[in-house]
Amino acid sequence: MQTEITQPGPLLDANGSLLQVGWARHQTLDCNLENARFYALRGLQRYRIKRWDYYAVFTPQRFFSATVADLGYAGNIFVYTIDFATRKMHEESLVVPFGKGVVLPRNSTSGDTHFENEKARLDFTLSPGKRHLSVSWKQFLDGKDLAAEIDLVCPDDFESMNIVIPIGKKRFYYNRKINSMPASGSITIGSEQETLDPVVCAGSLDWGRGVWEYSSYWNWASASGFLPDGRTVGLNLGCGFGDLSRAGENAFILDNRIHKLEAVPFDYTSSDYMKPWHFRDNEGRLDVTLTPFLDRTATTKLLVIDSEVHQMFGLYNGTAVSDSGETIRIENLVGFAEEHHARW
Numbered sequence: 251m252q253t254e255i256t257q258p259g260p261l262l263d264a265n266g267s268l269l270q271v272g273w274a275r276h277q278t279l280d281c282n283l284e285n286a287r288f289y290a291l292r293g294l295q296r297y298r299i300k301r302w303d304y305y306a307v308f309t310p311q312r313f314f315s316a317t318v319a320d321l322g323y324a325g326n327i328f329v330y331t332i333d334f335a336t337r338k339m340h341e342e343s344l345v346v347p348f349g350k351g352v353v354l355p356r357n358s359t360s361g362d363t364h365f366e367n368e369k370a371r372l373d374f375t376l377s378p379g380k381r382h383l384s385v386s387w388k389q390f391l392d393g394k395d396l397a398a399e400i401d402l403v404c405p406d407d408f409e410s411m412n413i414v415i416p417i418g419k420k421r422f423y424y425n426r427k428i429n430s431m432p433a434s435g436s437i438t439i440g441s442e443q444e445t446l447d448p449v450v451c452a453g454s455l456d457w458g459r460g461v462w463e464y465s466s467y468w469n470w471a472s473a474s475g476f477l478p479d480g481r482t483v484g485l486n487l488g489c490g491f492g493d494l495s496r497a498g499e500n501a502f503i504l505d506n507r508i509h510k511l512e513a514v515p516f517d518y519t520s521s522d523y524m525k526p527w528h529f530r531d532n533e534g535r536l537d538v539t540l541t542p543f544l545d546r547t548a549t550t551k552l553l554v555i556d557s558e559v560h561q562m563f564g565l566y567n568g569t570a571v572s573d574s575g576e577t578i579r580i581e582n583l584v585g586f587a588e589e590h591h592a593r594w
Contacts, residue, residue, distance in 0.1 A: 252510060253496040255279070255414065261424055262286060268422055273497040274412040275508050277426050281357050281459050288420035288461055297322040301354045303363045303374055304456040305383055307400060307433050308474055308584055311335070311444055313563065314398065314437055316385045318352060318365050318372050325349035327365050327372065329387055329396065330546070331437070332563060334584070337544050340391050344370065345550075358426045358457040379405040381431065381455070394440030402431035402453040408506040413499045415492040423460035423492050429484030429503045430454065430474040450476060454484070466491050466592045469516045471529065471540070473566050473585025481505045483578065485538070485566065485585060487514050487529060502536060502570040502578075509573050511536055520589065523560045527587045529568075538568030538580055540587050561588040 253272035261279045263269050266287025270279065289295050302319035313332040319325065325348075330341035344367070346352065355361025363374035373384040383400040390396035410428040417423055432448035452474040468490035477483050484503035500511040514536060517528040527540040542564035550557040566583040 252498070252512060254510075255412075260285070261414065262422075266420065268414060268416055271414055271416060271493075271496050273414075273499070273510065275409040277358050277410070277412050279414065279424070281424055283356075283459065286461060298461055299459075300462060301459050302326075302456070303354060303358075304458075305374065305381075305402075305453060306456075306472070306474070307383075307402075307437075307446070307451065307453040309433070309437075309444065309446055309451045312437070313584070313586075314400075316372055316374075316383060316398070318354060318363050318374070320349040320352045320354055323348060325352040325365070326550075327352075327370060329370070329372075329385060329390070331391075331396075331439075332544060332546070339544060339546055341546075341548065342370075342387055342390055358455070379403065381453075383435075383453075391439055397438045398436070400433055400435035400437070400446060400453065402433050402455075403448065404428060404431045409503075409508040411486045411499050411501045411503070411508055413497050415494060415497060417460070417462060417492045421461040421463060423458070423462070425460070425499065426455070426457040427472070427486045427499065428455040428457075429472065429486055430476075430482035430506060432482070449480075452476065452482060452484075462491070462592075464593055466590075468590050469588065470590070471516070471527070471585065471587035473583050475583045475585075477578065483580065483583065485570075485580075485583075487511075487516070487587075489514070489516060500531065502572070504570075504572055504578060509535075509570070516587070518587070518589075523562050523589070527562065527564075535571040536568070538566050538570065540564045540566050540585065542587075546586075557590070557592040559588055559590040561586050 255272040255274040258278040262285035304317040307314045325346035328343035353364040381402040385398040387396040433451040433453040471487040488499040500514040502509040513532040542562040544563045546561040
């Protein structure tokens with residue numbers, strides 16, 4: 251039931267249909283969104299294509315995230331951080347009509363991401379074996395400016411979780427998740443600076459491109475960190491939309507290698523998100539529980555956009571079994587799981 255894509259090629263044919271459907275360990279398909287064909291009036295299509303680069307960084311002291319997104323009819327720029335000691339979260343965001351000033355690359359393997367106005371500047375740049383995040387936001391928290399300069403180690407041989415799936419007859423989702431990239435650099439808020447140590451700090455990327463139904467729903471869970479022996483470890487789990495009959499995005503990541511999982515239901519209580527979330531796959535390879543300590547609730551209500559996400563941050567504990575049969579014990583791995591409803 252899991253089709254692995256191993257051959258390179260374009261994402262869409264001349265009629266806008268997916269040429270391959272499945273999952274891959276590397277991004278192999280060229281994201282030729284100019285071939286999308288889902289409206290009779292082609293000029294309207296650009297307003298329904300969605301693109302984003304979402305970076306997250308886990309340190310012993312905090313979670314830091316920065317996103318540049320283009321929803322077609324609006325750009326969405328946001329940065330948020332969580333202080334683990336105080337359990338406090340702060341977020342700043344911008345909505346930019348028609349995505350003015352938003353620059354996003356065609357593929358995740360080359361090109362740079364950029365946005366800048368009088369309030370904020372975000373630059374995500376690539377160089378051999380490295381991804382660099384440069385983020386500044388004026389008066390981010392209590393009148394204090396934020397500045398982040400972060401390097402993420404990401405050589406070409408690092409595997410990632412890639413999926414290409416259809417949504418209905420004419421829509422689709424192309425996604426890449428890179429977990430557990432060792433992180434160095436600094437995060438500064440006002441006069442307080444945190445220096446990132448790549449032995450204990452790790453980053454991840456959620457790179458998404460596609461066309462959704464106007465009303466959408468999904469679950470996503472992610473974590474990136476280190477085992478006591480120094481190996482990187484990560485989780486990426488997801489469900490809720492699209493045709494997953496040939497591929498899903500469920501994976502256990504060990505030492506930057508993908509260990510593919512099949513079905514992983516999200517077992518949680520939607521009336522009380524702070525209760526533990528349990529994840530157990532259908533093959534008996536994953537059994538982990540997320541115990542939340544913070545609910546990041548983000549809502550957007552602006553004309554045609556109506557979005558609400560409960561992103562639960564907490565600690566993962568349990569076990570995962572690698573492709574070689576090694577049982578890995580996951581202990582107090584910081585991560586999140588979310589429920590997201592959107593009309594967008």
